[in-house]
Amino acid sequence: MVDSQADLVANGYLIRTENLWKTYDMGAEKIHALAGVSFTVKKGEYLAIMGPSGSGKSTLMNLIGCLDTPTQGQYFINGRLVSAMSDDELAYIRNREIGFVFQTFNLLARATALHNVELPLIYNGTPAQERIARAKEALAKVELENRMMHKPNELSGGQRQRVAIARALVNNPSILLADEPTGNLDTATGVEIMNLFERLHRQGNTIILVTHEHDVAQHAHRTIHIRDGKVASDERRAQGSQNP
Ligand SMILES: Nc1ncnc2c1ncn2[C@@H]1O[C@H](COP(=O)(O)OP(=O)(O)O)[C@@H](O)[C@H]1O
Numbered sequence: 001m002v003d004s005q006a007d008l009v010a011n012g013y014l015i016r017t018e019n020l021w022k023t024y025d026m027g028a029e030k031i032h033a034l035a036g037v038s039f040t041v042k043k044g045e046y047l048a049i050m051g052p053s054g055s056g057k058s059t060l061m062n063l064i065g066c067l068d069t070p071t072q073g074q075y076f077i078n079g080r081l082v083s084a085m086s087d088d089e090l091a092y093i094r095n096r097e098i099g100f101v102f103q104t105f106n107l108l109a110r111a112t113a114l115h116n117v118e119l120p121l122i123y124n125g126t127p128a129q130e131r132i133a134r135a136k137e138a139l140a141k142v143e144l145e146n147r148m149m150h151k152p153n154e155l156s157g158g159q160r161q162r163v164a165i166a167r168a169l170v171n172n173p174s175i176l177l178a179d180e181p182t183g184n185l186d187t188a189t190g191v192e193i194m195n196l197f198e199r200l201h202r203q204g205n206t207i208i209l210v211t212h213e214h215d216v217a218q219h220a221h222r223t224i225h226i227r228d229g230k231v232a233s234d235e236r237r238a239q240g241s242q243n244p
Protein backbone atom coordinates (compact mmCIF):
# COMPACT_ATOMS: atom_id res chain seq x y z
CA MET A 1 0.00 0.00 0.00
CA VAL A 2 1.31 3.43 -0.90
CA ASP A 3 1.07 5.92 1.94
CA SER A 4 -0.83 9.13 1.38
CA GLN A 5 1.16 12.36 1.32
CA ALA A 6 -0.17 13.24 4.75
CA ASP A 7 1.18 9.95 6.11
CA LEU A 8 4.58 10.64 4.59
CA VAL A 9 4.80 13.91 6.44
CA ALA A 10 3.58 12.27 9.64
CA ASN A 11 6.23 9.57 9.27
CA GLY A 12 8.87 12.25 9.04
CA TYR A 13 10.36 11.18 5.73
CA LEU A 14 12.44 13.87 4.18
CA ILE A 15 12.88 11.79 1.06
CA ARG A 16 10.94 8.91 -0.36
CA THR A 17 11.55 7.30 -3.71
CA GLU A 18 9.00 4.85 -5.04
CA ASN A 19 10.14 2.50 -7.83
CA LEU A 20 12.35 5.03 -9.64
CA TRP A 21 13.47 4.18 -13.16
CA LYS A 22 15.76 6.15 -15.41
CA THR A 23 16.10 4.79 -18.91
CA TYR A 24 18.38 6.26 -21.57
CA ASP A 25 17.25 5.45 -25.07
CA MET A 26 20.45 5.08 -27.07
CA GLY A 27 18.75 4.03 -30.29
CA ALA A 28 19.93 0.45 -30.66
CA GLU A 29 19.78 -0.21 -26.91
CA LYS A 30 18.02 1.08 -23.84
CA ILE A 31 20.19 1.68 -20.79
CA HIS A 32 18.38 1.28 -17.49
CA ALA A 33 20.56 3.50 -15.30
CA LEU A 34 18.00 3.01 -12.51
CA ALA A 35 15.72 -0.01 -12.49
CA GLY A 36 13.21 0.40 -9.66
CA VAL A 37 14.80 2.18 -6.70
CA SER A 38 12.73 2.62 -3.53
CA PHE A 39 13.96 3.92 -0.20
CA THR A 40 13.23 6.54 2.43
CA VAL A 41 15.44 8.95 4.32
CA LYS A 42 14.48 10.65 7.56
CA LYS A 43 15.63 14.00 8.82
CA GLY A 44 19.03 13.78 10.50
CA GLU A 45 20.23 10.66 8.71
CA TYR A 46 23.72 10.31 7.28
CA LEU A 47 23.51 7.93 4.36
CA ALA A 48 26.30 6.68 2.10
CA ILE A 49 25.47 5.33 -1.35
CA MET A 50 28.04 2.89 -2.69
CA GLY A 51 28.35 0.86 -5.84
CA PRO A 52 30.63 0.17 -8.79
CA SER A 53 31.22 2.72 -11.52
CA GLY A 54 28.21 2.87 -13.84
CA SER A 55 25.80 1.39 -11.28
CA GLY A 56 23.55 4.47 -11.29
CA LYS A 57 24.74 6.45 -8.26
CA SER A 58 25.05 9.83 -9.99
CA THR A 59 21.78 9.28 -11.84
CA LEU A 60 20.08 8.68 -8.49
CA MET A 61 21.70 11.74 -6.88
CA ASN A 62 20.61 13.94 -9.77
CA LEU A 63 17.03 12.75 -9.31
CA ILE A 64 17.16 13.33 -5.55
CA GLY A 65 18.63 16.78 -6.18
CA CYS A 66 15.83 17.61 -8.63
CA LEU A 67 18.42 18.16 -11.37
CA ASP A 68 16.80 15.44 -13.50
CA THR A 69 13.45 13.65 -13.75
CA PRO A 70 12.76 9.88 -13.60
CA THR A 71 11.43 7.92 -16.58
CA GLN A 72 9.06 6.16 -14.20
CA GLY A 73 8.27 6.14 -10.49
CA GLN A 74 7.64 8.78 -7.87
CA TYR A 75 9.85 10.97 -5.76
CA PHE A 76 8.64 12.83 -2.68
CA ILE A 77 10.61 15.49 -0.86
CA ASN A 78 9.19 16.64 2.48
CA GLY A 79 6.06 14.65 1.59
CA ARG A 80 5.53 16.51 -1.67
CA LEU A 81 5.48 14.81 -5.06
CA VAL A 82 8.25 16.40 -7.12
CA SER A 83 6.73 15.56 -10.52
CA ALA A 84 3.61 17.54 -9.56
CA MET A 85 5.58 20.72 -8.85
CA SER A 86 5.56 23.77 -11.10
CA ASP A 87 8.84 25.12 -12.47
CA ASP A 88 8.78 27.87 -9.85
CA GLU A 89 8.29 25.37 -7.03
CA LEU A 90 11.10 23.21 -8.40
CA ALA A 91 13.43 26.19 -8.60
CA TYR A 92 12.51 27.03 -5.01
CA ILE A 93 13.20 23.45 -3.84
CA ARG A 94 16.55 23.33 -5.65
CA ASN A 95 17.58 26.66 -4.15
CA ARG A 96 16.26 26.27 -0.59
CA GLU A 97 15.86 22.60 0.23
CA ILE A 98 18.85 21.02 -1.48
CA GLY A 99 22.55 21.70 -1.16
CA PHE A 100 24.55 19.87 -3.83
CA VAL A 101 28.30 19.19 -3.64
CA PHE A 102 30.02 17.83 -6.76
CA GLN A 103 33.24 15.90 -7.27
CA THR A 104 34.60 18.69 -9.47
CA PHE A 105 33.58 21.50 -7.07
CA ASN A 106 31.80 23.49 -9.87
CA LEU A 107 32.88 26.90 -8.63
CA LEU A 108 32.90 30.08 -10.72
CA ALA A 109 36.58 30.45 -11.63
CA ARG A 110 36.60 34.25 -11.77
CA ALA A 111 34.70 34.83 -8.54
CA THR A 112 36.05 34.99 -5.00
CA ALA A 113 35.16 32.35 -2.43
CA LEU A 114 32.76 34.85 -0.88
CA HIS A 115 31.02 35.57 -4.17
CA ASN A 116 30.74 31.86 -5.01
CA VAL A 117 29.00 31.28 -1.68
CA GLU A 118 26.75 34.32 -2.20
CA LEU A 119 25.44 33.03 -5.54
CA PRO A 120 22.47 30.98 -4.27
CA LEU A 121 21.42 34.05 -2.25
CA ILE A 122 21.70 36.29 -5.31
CA TYR A 123 19.42 33.88 -7.19
CA ASN A 124 16.77 34.09 -4.49
CA GLY A 125 16.93 37.86 -4.11
CA THR A 126 18.45 38.13 -0.62
CA PRO A 127 19.46 41.76 0.04
CA ALA A 128 23.20 42.46 -0.26
CA GLN A 129 23.97 43.12 3.40
CA GLU A 130 22.26 39.96 4.64
CA ARG A 131 23.78 38.01 1.75
CA ILE A 132 27.33 38.92 2.68
CA ALA A 133 26.71 38.20 6.36
CA ARG A 134 25.26 34.77 5.60
CA ALA A 135 27.98 33.89 3.08
CA LYS A 136 30.62 34.80 5.68
CA GLU A 137 28.82 32.67 8.26
CA ALA A 138 28.77 29.69 5.86
CA LEU A 139 32.48 30.17 5.13
CA ALA A 140 33.13 30.23 8.88
CA LYS A 141 31.37 26.86 9.21
CA VAL A 142 33.97 25.36 6.86
CA GLU A 143 36.81 27.31 8.50
CA LEU A 144 37.61 29.49 5.51
CA GLU A 145 37.00 32.98 6.94
CA ASN A 146 40.61 33.79 6.18
CA ARG A 147 40.34 32.89 2.47
CA MET A 148 37.16 34.77 1.54
CA MET A 149 38.72 37.00 -1.09
CA HIS A 150 40.65 34.20 -2.80
CA LYS A 151 39.59 32.88 -6.19
CA PRO A 152 39.41 29.12 -6.82
CA ASN A 153 42.85 28.97 -8.48
CA GLU A 154 44.32 30.59 -5.36
CA LEU A 155 42.93 27.78 -3.17
CA SER A 156 43.93 24.15 -2.64
CA GLY A 157 41.62 21.33 -3.75
CA GLY A 158 40.37 20.79 -0.21
CA GLN A 159 39.72 24.51 0.24
CA ARG A 160 37.80 24.63 -3.06
CA GLN A 161 35.62 21.78 -1.92
CA ARG A 162 35.03 23.58 1.38
CA VAL A 163 33.90 26.67 -0.56
CA ALA A 164 31.51 24.41 -2.51
CA ILE A 165 30.22 22.98 0.78
CA ALA A 166 29.70 26.49 2.18
CA ARG A 167 27.76 27.37 -0.99
CA ALA A 168 25.63 24.25 -0.51
CA LEU A 169 24.93 25.20 3.13
CA VAL A 170 24.25 28.91 2.72
CA ASN A 171 20.45 28.53 2.44
CA ASN A 172 20.27 26.05 5.34
CA PRO A 173 18.93 23.29 3.06
CA SER A 174 16.91 20.34 4.36
CA ILE A 175 19.41 17.99 2.80
CA LEU A 176 23.03 18.04 1.75
CA LEU A 177 23.84 15.85 -1.27
CA ALA A 178 27.44 15.06 -2.18
CA ASP A 179 28.44 13.01 -5.24
CA GLU A 180 31.97 11.64 -4.65
CA PRO A 181 33.08 14.84 -2.87
CA THR A 182 36.54 13.40 -2.14
CA GLY A 183 37.02 11.89 -5.61
CA ASN A 184 39.40 14.62 -6.76
CA LEU A 185 41.29 14.99 -3.48
CA ASP A 186 44.32 13.26 -2.01
CA THR A 187 43.72 10.91 0.91
CA ALA A 188 44.62 13.34 3.71
CA THR A 189 42.45 16.11 2.26
CA GLY A 190 39.65 13.63 1.71
CA VAL A 191 39.77 12.73 5.41
CA GLU A 192 39.50 16.43 6.31
CA ILE A 193 36.41 16.80 4.13
CA MET A 194 34.87 13.68 5.70
CA ASN A 195 35.53 15.09 9.17
CA LEU A 196 33.73 18.23 8.07
CA PHE A 197 30.69 16.23 6.87
CA GLU A 198 30.69 14.34 10.16
CA ARG A 199 30.66 17.62 12.10
CA LEU A 200 27.86 18.98 9.90
CA HIS A 201 25.88 15.81 10.57
CA ARG A 202 26.36 16.17 14.32
CA GLN A 203 25.07 19.74 14.00
CA GLY A 204 21.81 18.32 12.63
CA ASN A 205 22.31 18.28 8.86
CA THR A 206 20.83 15.42 6.83
CA ILE A 207 23.45 14.09 4.41
CA ILE A 208 23.46 11.72 1.45
CA LEU A 209 26.92 11.03 0.12
CA VAL A 210 28.04 8.93 -2.84
CA THR A 211 31.39 7.22 -2.64
CA HIS A 212 33.11 4.09 -3.85
CA GLU A 213 35.62 4.15 -1.01
CA HIS A 214 34.83 2.05 2.05
CA ASP A 215 36.86 4.35 4.30
CA VAL A 216 34.62 7.22 3.31
CA ALA A 217 31.40 5.23 3.78
CA GLN A 218 32.53 4.29 7.32
CA HIS A 219 31.70 7.84 8.37
CA ALA A 220 28.02 7.40 7.54
CA HIS A 221 25.48 5.61 9.73
CA ARG A 222 23.72 3.82 6.92
CA THR A 223 24.93 2.43 3.61
CA ILE A 224 22.89 1.62 0.52
CA HIS A 225 24.66 -0.47 -2.10
CA ILE A 226 23.49 0.08 -5.68
CA ARG A 227 24.13 -2.55 -8.32
CA ASP A 228 22.84 -2.41 -11.90
CA GLY A 229 20.44 0.38 -11.04
CA LYS A 230 18.87 -1.45 -8.09
CA VAL A 231 19.24 -1.34 -4.32
CA ALA A 232 21.34 -4.43 -3.52
CA SER A 233 21.50 -3.80 0.25
CA ASP A 234 20.55 -1.20 2.84
CA GLU A 235 22.38 -1.48 6.16
CA ARG A 236 22.37 0.63 9.27
CA ARG A 237 25.28 0.73 11.65
CA ALA A 238 24.89 1.29 15.36
CA GLN A 239 26.03 4.83 16.08
CA GLY A 240 29.55 4.34 17.37
CA SER A 241 31.35 5.98 20.23
CA GLN A 242 31.64 9.48 18.81
CA ASN A 243 33.21 12.30 20.70
CA PRO A 244 30.58 14.73 21.95
N1 LIG B 1 23.11 11.11 -20.17
C1 LIG B 1 23.27 9.79 -20.33
N2 LIG B 1 22.99 9.20 -21.51
C2 LIG B 1 23.14 7.86 -21.67
N3 LIG B 1 23.56 7.03 -20.70
C3 LIG B 1 23.85 7.56 -19.51
C4 LIG B 1 23.73 8.96 -19.25
N4 LIG B 1 24.10 9.21 -17.96
C5 LIG B 1 24.42 8.01 -17.44
N5 LIG B 1 24.28 7.02 -18.36
C6 LIG B 1 24.54 5.58 -18.15
O1 LIG B 1 23.80 5.19 -17.02
C7 LIG B 1 24.53 4.27 -16.22
C8 LIG B 1 24.67 4.84 -14.80
O2 LIG B 1 25.51 5.99 -14.83
P1 LIG B 1 25.87 6.82 -13.52
O3 LIG B 1 24.63 7.12 -12.80
O4 LIG B 1 26.70 7.98 -13.95
O5 LIG B 1 26.74 5.77 -12.69
P2 LIG B 1 27.73 5.98 -11.46
O6 LIG B 1 27.57 7.37 -10.94
O7 LIG B 1 27.31 4.93 -10.47
O8 LIG B 1 29.11 5.72 -11.96
C9 LIG B 1 25.85 4.05 -16.94
O9 LIG B 1 25.72 2.88 -17.73
C10 LIG B 1 25.97 5.27 -17.80
O10 LIG B 1 26.76 5.00 -18.93
Ligand SMILES: [Mg+2]
Nearest residue numbers: 057058059179
Ligand atom coordinates in the same frame (compact mmCIF):
# COMPACT_ATOMS: atom_id res chain seq x y z
MG1 LIG C 1 28.96 8.93 -10.66
